[in-house]
Amino acid sequence: xxxxxxxxxxxxxxxxxxxxxxxxxxxxxxxxxxxxxxxxxxxxxxxxxxxxxxxxxxxxxxxxxxxxxxxxxxxxxxxxxxxxxxxxxxxxxxxxxxxxxxxxxxxxxxxxxxxxxxxxxxxxxxxxxxxxxxxxxxxxxxxxxxxxxxxxxxxxxxxxxxxxxxxxxxxxxxxxxxxxxxxxxxxxxxxxxxxxxxxxxxxxxxxxxxxxxxxxxxxxxxxxxxxxxxxxxxxxxxxxxxxxxxxxxxxxxxxxxxxxxxxxxxxx
Amino acid sequence: xxxxxxxxxxxxxxxxxxxxxxxxxxxxxxxxxxxxxxxxxxxxxxxxxxxxxxxxxxxxxxxxxxxxxxxxxxxxxxxxxxxxxxxxxxxxxxxxxxxxxxxxxxxxxxxxxxxxxxxxxxxxxxxxxxxxxxxxxxxxxxxxxxxxxxxxxxxxxxxxxxxxxxxxxxxxxxxxxxxxxxxxxxxxxxxxxxxxxxxxxxxxxxxxxxxxxxxxxxxxxxxxxxxxxxxxxxxxxxxxxxxxxxxxxxxxxxxxxxxxxxxxxxxx
Numbered sequence: 001x002x003x004x005x006x007x008x009x010x011x012x013x014x015x016x017x018x019x020x021x022x023x024x025x026x027x028x029x030x031x032x033x034x035x036x037x038x039x040x041x042x043x044x045x046x047x048x049x050x051x052x053x054x055x056x057x058x059x060x061x062x063x064x065x066x067x068x069x070x071x072x073x074x075x076x077x078x079x080x081x082x083x084x085x086x087x088x089x090x091x092x093x094x095x096x097x098x099x100x101x102x103x104x105x106x107x108x109x110x111x112x113x114x115x116x117x118x119x120x121x122x123x124x125x126x127x128x129x130x131x132x133x134x135x136x137x138x139x140x141x142x143x144x145x146x147x148x149x150x151x152x153x154x155x156x157x158x159x160x161x162x163x164x165x166x167x168x169x170x171x172x173x174x175x176x177x178x179x180x181x182x183x184x185x186x187x188x189x190x191x192x193x194x195x196x197x198x199x200x201x202x203x204x205x206x207x208x209x210x211x212x213x214x215x216x217x218x219x220x221x222x223x224x225x226x227x228x229x230x231x232x233x234x235x236x237x238x239x240x241x242x243x244x245x246x247x248x249x250x251x252x253x254x255x256x257x258x259x260x261x262x263x264x265x266x267x268x
Numbered sequence: 269x270x271x272x273x274x275x276x277x278x279x280x281x282x283x284x285x286x287x288x289x290x291x292x293x294x295x296x297x298x299x300x301x302x303x304x305x306x307x308x309x310x311x312x313x314x315x316x317x318x319x320x321x322x323x324x325x326x327x328x329x330x331x332x333x334x335x336x337x338x339x340x341x342x343x344x345x346x347x348x349x350x351x352x353x354x355x356x357x358x359x360x361x362x363x364x365x366x367x368x369x370x371x372x373x374x375x376x377x378x379x380x381x382x383x384x385x386x387x388x389x390x391x392x393x394x395x396x397x398x399x400x401x402x403x404x405x406x407x408x409x410x411x412x413x414x415x416x417x418x419x420x421x422x423x424x425x426x427x428x429x430x431x432x433x434x435x436x437x438x439x440x441x442x443x444x445x446x447x448x449x450x451x452x453x454x455x456x457x458x459x460x461x462x463x464x465x466x467x468x469x470x471x472x473x474x475x476x477x478x479x480x481x482x483x484x485x486x487x488x489x490x491x492x493x494x495x496x497x498x499x500x501x502x503x504x505x506x507x508x509x510x511x512x513x514x515x516x517x518x519x520x521x522x523x524x525x526x527x528x529x530x531x532x533x534x535x536x
């Protein structure tokens with residue numbers, strides 16, 4: 001029997017954007033095995049109803065549990081915002097979402113206590129970030145902005161161009177007007193636009209990306225539960241998706257900054 | 269028993285964009301009952317694999333067949349391009365897609381035999397329009413352009429603004445450079461951008477929208493099969509969707525140019 005410590009970490013996302021979180025986990029936990037599930041067949045979650053997001057998230061978690069994962073990372077903001085409490089009720093393994101770690105990081109870096117949050121419609125409308133930040137420090141003011149065009153822009157590969165700059169400018173303006181000093185990127189696609197976002201927000205605004213902090217929280221959780229992989233070998237990455245088109249492969253490699261290997265299509 | 273002529277017409281789309289086709293059908297067949305199914309839970313089809321699009325399309329058709337439809341309209345371009353032949357094999361009722369009617373209309377209006385086609389990635393990559401136009405007139409040259417950002421732009425409601433104009437300009441440039449005289453809108457979302465498209469394409473380019481021609485072909489088909497509804501009363505419109513968020517209601521009303529009524533969420 002394989003010792004539980006050596007079981008893989010499970011990560012799911014509505015698509016392949018969560019690979020930006022995988023990259024961060026591999027940086028600080030290089031010998032952990034990872035099983036990733038991307039629900040390409042049903043993406044995007046960002047425009048779905050709460051009921052539908054919960055159903056999809058439960059299906060994804062069930063698939064990963066069959067792979068004997070020792071911990072679960074919800075890399076999808078829409079799932080973290082809408083389905084975390086249901087998953088926590090149903091699962092007995094440690095669960096890391098992307099909202100709590102990013103909120104914690106944003107609260108630590110803000111000086112003027114004005115935080116801006118950008119995300120998909122479902123994430124922003126769930127008020128999950130607002131609730132989380134209020135729990136940490138009720139004096140902090142939170143300003144939010146839905147940015148439905150940013151995901152398609154990343155998927156189209158328009159990372160550095162004038163149109164992307166104009167769209168980001170239009171979305172950020174209402175937040176910058178409020179003089180936020182910290183901007184939380186509430187979607188796993190957004191780190192790819194980080195440079196363009198900094199260009200519009202200005203260098204004085206702290207940019208908080210959920211990936212690195214979620215990876216750090218995962219490491220702490222595994223340590224406290226005595227679940228760190230004790231082997232010295234390099235961890236593996238297995239990717240499962242519910243649908244795969246040529247389009248997804250191109251985008252996946254953009255997120256992972258690496259060739260996509262070991263990808264299997266599964267029906268769940 | 270209700271006479272078959274008085275059975276409803278079934279229409280499906282990946283979401284609510286097909287309501288632009290419903291509008292055209294209601295204009296010329298006002299006394300027909302319509303049952304519409306929008307697969308919101310699984311949209312967009314435009315980035316899915318062929319296998320996945322076929323599976324979704326079959327599910328949608330099965331749902332509508334239970335409503336005893338006398339004819340089926342596939343309002344979704346991605347489904348028409350990828351699943352029409354499977355549906356034709358499996359169903360015995362008349363089927364109207366959106367690709368053949370629009371191709372026919374484009375071939376009739378072009379003078380210099382240079383047609384441009386814009387659509388989602390799945391539609392363009394299927395080469396369905398190119399094949400259809402070649403069958404009609406092999407001398408016609410076809411130039412295509414995937415426009416993945418146009419659907420999210422319509423859904424965001426950015427119909428008349430400078431960013432939308434810049435994006436359309438960027439997408440149309442390679443087609444206009446080839447001196448097309450006809451531009452086919454290969455997606456049910458695009459009629460909402462018609463004015464912005466005309467602005468960039470110039471008034472000398474014919475704009476062909478699949479909705480009116482598909483409605484006309486449906487009328488001809490019902491006439492030839494003796495399936496026209498003979499009653500004089502105003503037809504009803506029942507809308508079923510696989511998911512419904514506040515976002516979908518706003519968008520649906522934009523497409524239908526009317527309040528969304530009689531909408532039911534079903535699990536299929």
